[in-house]
Amino acid sequence: MTVTAAAVLMIAGALVAVHYGGADDRAAISETIVISGDAGLESSEYVTGGNGTAASPYLIEDLSILVSTGEHSHDCYGITLAQTQAHLKIRNVTFDIDPELLPEFMSDRCGIALWGSRNVTVESCTFTFTNLGKGIMVDSVSMVNASGNTFSGCLAGISFEDTSELCDASVLMENDFRQCKYGIYVYSWLWSVDIRNNSFVLCEIGIGGYDVSNLNITDNYIEDSKVAAISLRSPSLVNVERNHILYSGNGIVFDDGYLITIDSNHIEVTGAGILVSRSTEITITRNEIDGTSMLDVSVGVFIDASTSVNVTFNALWHSGVGIQVLADDDSGTAVVIHHNGFFGNDVQAIDCEGDSNLWDDGVSGGNYWSDYTGEDLDSDGVGDTPYTIDSDSIDRYPLMSNPTL
Numbered sequence: 001m002t003v004t005a006a007a008v009l010m011i012a013g014a015l016v017a018v019h020y021g022g023a024d025d026r027a028a029i030s031e032t033i034v035i036s037g038d039a040g041l042e043s044s045e046y047v048t049g050g051n052g053t054a055a056s057p058y059l060i061e062d063l064s065i066l067v068s069t070g071e072h073s074h075d076c077y078g079i080t081l082a083q084t085q086a087h088l089k090i091r092n093v094t095f096d097i098d099p100e101l102l103p104e105f106m107s108d109r110c111g112i113a114l115w116g117s118r119n120v121t122v123e124s125c126t127f128t129f130t131n132l133g134k135g136i137m138v139d140s141v142s143m144v145n146a147s148g149n150t151f152s153g154c155l156a157g158i159s160f161e162d163t164s165e166l167c168d169a170s171v172l173m174e175n176d177f178r179q180c181k182y183g184i185y186v187y188s189w190l191w192s193v194d195i196r197n198n199s200f201v202l203c204e205i206g207i208g209g210y211d212v213s214n215l216n217i218t219d220n221y222i223e224d225s226k227v228a229a230i231s232l233r234s235p236s237l238v239n240v241e242r243n244h245i246l247y248s249g250n251g252i253v254f255d256d257g258y259l260i261t262i263d264s265n266h267i268e269v270t271g272a273g274i275l276v277s278r279s280t281e282i283t284i285t286r287n288e289i290d291g292t293s294m295l296d297v298s299v300g301v302f303i304d305a306s307t308s309v310n311v312t313f314n315a316l317w318h319s320g321v322g323i324q325v326l327a328d329d330d331s332g333t334a335v336v337i338h339h340n341g342f343f344g345n346d347v348q349a350i351d352c353e354g355d356s357n358l359w360d361d362g363v364s365g366g367n368y369w370s371d372y373t374g375e376d377l378d379s380d381g382v383g384d385t386p387y388t389i390d391s392d393s394i395d396r397y398p399l400m401s402n403p404t405l
Contacts, residue, residue, distance in 0.1 A: 026064040052086030076109040084117040109133035118142040142168035156182040189213035277304040291318040311337040315404040324350040341404040351393040359395040366395035
């Protein structure tokens with residue numbers, strides 16, 4: 001529509017001013033769109049197509065929404081969706097914040113709020129906030145898919161709130177998060193979320209969460225995170241794989257975790273590349289932690305008060321300390337470290353609980369140490385003398401070649 005026009009519609013009992021026209025012909029609105037139940041989808045003025053099936057979802061598209069304020073904090077939402085089951089796609093919608101929003105409502109503002117619904121897709125939308133609002137807030141919602149969206153300046157780009165219901169898998173992929181406090185935040189073990197192929201730039205924490213379970217965090221690009229690229233507290237059954245992390249404070253941080261896999265990530269940070277504390281059943285494998293750029297990585301892998309940790313086939317380059325272990329020596333074998341490559345770290349390794357940890361596989365394979373000076377007279381690929389870490393920590397089978405190639 002090319003002719004500027006104005007209309008007044010009745011949405012959820014409230015008068016909404018709608019202005020058509022402008023550079024991209026999107027309808028511009030400044031009040032909350034509230035949809036409750038599938039009947040609300042069928043009757044909404046803003047549903048422009050589809051029949052609610054997976055093949056032909058209902059559509060809300062081509063809007064420009066100014067998140068404003070009313071009598072209640074929930075008036076600070078752009079779109080509120082509650083208790084819907086039909087398939088819905090929200091696409092090509094922009095969400096901005098009214099600069100005159102009352103201060104007491106600033107932390108409550110949200111572009112899209114999803115309550116107790118399922119089968120919702122959000123794609124190609126733009127959320128431009130000022131570090132006090134959430135782009136998409138999800139509460140007790142199953143099968144949320146968000147792709148191709150841009151989030152700028154949000155308190156959290158996408159926030160999964162505390163829930164009491166088991167929620168089916170949600171997929172977040174190919175979204176762009178910039179200058180958010182959290183790019184993505186997940187709270188509650190009842191969520192199952194697949195986070196892949198997203199970009200996070202200049203966020204305080206790229207991906208954060210508490211008491212989370214069943215997360216797959218794969219193939220993301222995370223740059224310039226002030227605190228940490230990925231930081232999860234009390235996580236379980238989490239897989240972090242093939243992420244590219246650059247120029248951040250810390251790389252991957254887990255506290256009080258269980259059954260965690262950290263695999264094939266590339267990490268260049270100024271703090272700890274991988275930090276695991278108070279955790280058990282942890283696998284750290286095939287990661288590359290590189291301090292050879294202009295950054296000075298303080299610790300490649302830092303393990304504190306954790307048990308049943310396996311560290312294998314990682315490449316640790318030019319950090320202050322390659323691996324540092326502070327483990328509980330009353331819990332049996334806490335950390336097993338073998339087939340890693342240590343290359344030119346200022347201190348290759350520190351082990352404060354020597355008898356609790358193993359620096360080889362107990363049979364014939366240890367680690368490669370760039371400063372190992374022993375010989376291999378029998379040419380079996382293993383040094384003839386142990387590599388000494390400290391008085392009670394040794395690698396009995398130091399490798400003569402790099403096992404991480």
